[in-house]
Amino acid sequence: CVAAMGGLLLFFSNPTSEANTEHKVGGESVNNSLVDLEEAESDDYVTPILLSVIIVATAMLQWYTEMLAEDAMEAMQKMAGTKPVPVVRRDAAGNRLDIEVDPVDLVPGDIVFLEAGDRIPADVRVLYCTDGMEVDNSALTGESMPEPRHYGTEKPSQPPTEARNLAFFGTTVLKGNATCVVHATGDSTFLGKIAQSIKTSYVKSTLEIQIEHFVHFIAIIAIFVGLLSMGVKIVQKAPLSEMIQYTACALFSQVPEGLLPTVTISLMFASAEMVKRKVLVRKIDAVETLGCVSVFCSDKTGTLTKGEMTVQDFVVVKSNGTAIGKDGLELVVREKGSSVFPKTAAPVCDCISVCGILNNGAELKKDQDGNNFWAGSPTEVAILRASSEVQGGPDAAKTLKLKPENQKIFEIPFNSENKWMLTVHGQVSSGKVFAILKGAPDRVMNYCSLDKASTDAIEGQMQMLMNDARRVLAIARREITSPPAKFEGSGPQDCNFPLKDFEFVGLYGIEDPPKEGVDDAVIKATNAGVKVVMVTGDHPDTARAIAKRINILPRNIPGGGDAAEFSVITGMQLDSRVPKSDNFTDNEPPENVAWWKKAVTHARVFARVSPIHKQVIVQ
Secondary structure (H helix, E strand, O other): OOOHHHHHHHHHHOOOHHHHHHOOOOHHHHHHHHHHHHHHHOOOHHHHHHHHHHHHHHHHHHHHHHHHHHHHHHHHHHHHHOOEEEEEEEEEOOEEEEEOOOOHHHHOOOOEEEEEOOOOOOOEEEEEOOOOOOEEEEEHHOOOOOOOOOOOOOOOOOOHHHOOOOEEOOOOEEEOOEEEEEOHHHHHHHHHHHHHHHHHOOOOOOOHHHHHHHHHHHHHHHHHHHHHHHHHHHHHHOHHHHHHHHHHHHHHOOOOOOOHOOOOOOOHHEEEHHHHHOOOOOOHHHHHHOOOOOOOEEHHHHHHOOOEEEEEEEEOOOOOOHHHHOOEHHHHHHHHOOOOOOOOOOOHHHHHHHHHHHHHOOOOOOOOOOOOEOOOOOOHHHHHHHHOOOOOOOHEEEHHHHHHHHOOEEEEEOOOOEEEEEEEEEEEOOOOOEEEEOOOOHHHHOEEEEOOHHHHHHHHHHHHHHHOEEEEEEEEEEOOOOOOOOOOOOOOOOOOOOOOOOEEEEEEEOOOEEOOOOHHHHHHHHHHEEEEEEEEEOOHHHHHHHHHHOOOOOOOOOHHHHHHHHEEEEEEHHOOOOOOOOOOOOOOHHHHHHHHHHHHHHEEEEEEEOHHHHHHHOO
8 A cells, every 4th residue: 555655646746737738728817726726736745645654553553562462472381381301312322311302302202201290291101100190181171180190001992182191292290200202292292283273274353354345345436436537537538647647546535544543543452451351362353353252162170260179168077977977967168259268167177177287298388489389289289278278377287287296107198099098197105196098988988987877978968069060088087096116008908007997087079169250250241142151171060060150051951852952062972073174064964064053052061072172162
């Protein structure tokens, strides 16, 4: 546009003599006025210069805004960057080389060593790992719970994302150490393939479609007006230069010069408002698209929920662990709105919180800036954080652990075979020693003295918590009256101290809770005519429970009909409905078309889906 206006400005900068002589016909005063007017118009450099400045400035503003967003994203990527990875390679002579390389320099076949806290730098196969190793796959699957890993073999039919002997680029090691072999890097990784599939399926934004339609409409009108002006000048037998001048003027006068700066500046203001609401806008035309949506497809973990495991419930005995069947259990939950346990919970939950602090593998650490952070398995951190809250805070919990009578003298770590962990505390010299057992409820209950009524009461509470999508752990303790001089053993078969007759202490109900205000936001979106859909890799029961709590699903879904059948759809159901190409086409099987019509009408939750499924669902 700038080049075209510059060319026309130079071409018509000097009026032709022919045009001046024509104006000598007729009254002298009228002709002089017309000549003066034409000379003034021909010397109008302000309009094209101003339009050129506006066009260039608008383009620069858009470039600057998007550059700021790109810089912010690059800064976040650097913050999440991985450190050099310990690698074993072989030189030309076959000698072992122990080196450290950047993740971008890894190649298939490299042997890498990973430990707790490391981001996995490539897709790897686990060759060896410590017992109880866990990874955080939420970035890949949306599953908020840690997933165990082992070095055994899996069935050939097992999907890669569910294979326990594979770990994927972009996920994190939460617990344990591993020796792995790299089998895919870069675009060949699972996340890389997803990124490539998204890049190949570009869809125009609604603003692009509307602007394109408007421009085509204006272009047709401009061409028509230009041709009409040219026809008039041909009939008048006007000189060629005048014909071109009038035709160009008629053509360019139809162009809305203010459209580009108006749209760009408006989107920039909207982008700035989004930044205030902690939303990074990478492409400014996406702001307008956001205002046109009729469906929100949202991930669960970290978006609708906090993205961290939290103890929501304590289930404690009312009197003592031997009278549960008679006296029952008491449920203590966080206060709605404040998300803290009530102050009256401190005496009731004293025993379960003390046991949760002492029998725990997590700890409170300080980073380089001196800020406190919880380190350890997400489940252990959740229990330690909640127990510390009941006891009065992290400092009170630390003081409690440092007391001589609570000194830890022996530990059996959690492992996949036992599904529990045990710690022994006290002073052997004084004879006051006690053990704490924490783990899967069914395993812990096997070591407790419980009658049938007590067992039924505990199982009833467990079922209630699991119906609310809680992960349930049990804890128990017992006094050791005649402690050995040195504690030994790794399980009930070889322990040199009694591992039975424990007193049941209580249950922990753990979940990744919804963010505050999400339930109200869903209602506002629904009232605005926007349908909210949850798309997650989590378990269907967990997804359903969370969806009901945040108003995505109604509390009571009528039985029968498409509404009930399609309210929650799983990844297994989607496998046979995914299009063969990147996008849906007109050649889809009729049964798939009918199924998807029902799905987009009634579905509110998609669970156990892969990232590829998520792209198809949005389409």
